Amino acid sequence: xxxxxxxxxxxxxxxxxxxxxxxxxxxxxxxxxxxxxxxxxxxxxxxxxxxxxxxxxxxxxxxxxxxxxxxxxxxxxxxxxxxxxxxxxxxxxxxxxxxxxxxxxxxxxxxxxxxxxxxxxxxxxxxxxxxxxxxxxxxxxxxxxxxxxxxxxxxxxxxxxxxxxxxxxxxxxxxxxxxxxxxxxxxxxxxxxxxxxxxxxxxxxxxxxxxxxxxxxxxxxxxxxxxxxxxxxxxxxxxxx
Numbered sequence: 001x002x003x004x005x006x007x008x009x010x011x012x013x014x015x016x017x018x019x020x021x022x023x024x025x026x027x028x029x030x031x032x033x034x035x036x037x038x039x040x041x042x043x044x045x046x047x048x049x050x051x052x053x054x055x056x057x058x059x060x061x062x063x064x065x066x067x068x069x070x071x072x073x074x075x076x077x078x079x080x081x082x083x084x085x086x087x088x089x090x091x092x093x094x095x096x097x098x099x100x101x102x103x104x105x106x107x108x109x110x111x112x113x114x115x116x117x118x119x120x121x122x123x124x125x126x127x128x129x130x131x132x133x134x135x136x137x138x139x140x141x142x143x144x145x146x147x148x149x150x151x152x153x154x155x156x157x158x159x160x161x162x163x164x165x166x167x168x169x170x171x172x173x174x175x176x177x178x179x180x181x182x183x184x185x186x187x188x189x190x191x192x193x194x195x196x197x198x199x200x201x202x203x204x205x206x207x208x209x210x211x212x213x214x215x216x217x218x219x220x221x222x223x224x225x226x227x228x229x230x231x232x233x234x235x236x237x238x239x240x241x
């Protein structure tokens with residue numbers, strides 16, 4: 001009998017040990033799954049962020065190269081002779097700087113929308129984004145091609161076109177605020193560069209630059225912001241960031 005009792009007690013302890021081990025395994029399972037899922041989500045988010053940065057940088061650099069070349073050909077912007085003689089007839093640092101700025105602005109727009117709790121869903125399709133880019137290029141083209149009696153008329157016309165671009169393709173408070181902020185900061189940076197002789201504008205009428213330049217920066221900020229928002233929806237539709 002003592003042997004049977006010892007055997008029964010041993011079997012009971014073994015069963016309880018297995019049960020506890022199963023409970024520990026079950027308890028650890030969800031935690032392990034959650035950690036793995038979190039790590040995978042972080043990796044995917046990083047990959048999506050890099051993709052958006054690369055696309056925005058390339059778009060910003062390309063647009064800067066093309067639009068700056070237009071300004072140079074119309075003698076609106078003047079660079080030193082050794083710069084004009086280069087392959088792209090533009091300063092080498094312009095496309096990288098504009099590409100970096102485009103990446104920052106393109107990421108900032110959807111981020112601000114998310115923090116304000118106002119996801120931008122007005123005309124969220126690539127066709128609308130392409131039309132916005134076309135209008136922005138047209139505004140920049142008008143700044144170099146149109147001839148007005150004075151710069152005030154040109155500046156007012158471009159300001160109206162820029163606000164029209166925002167109203168047509170954006171209409172958000174965050175877009176308006178960021179566009180104005182971008183125009184202000186970019187204008188200050190341009191004033192600093194021109195003041196230090198990096199390049200210059202013909203017939204400056206607003207300190208060292210042209211008075212319509214903030215309108216170009218505003219419309220450019222709205223355009224890049226729309227590209228950034230669309231990329232945020234397409235590449236990371238679940239996060240908006």
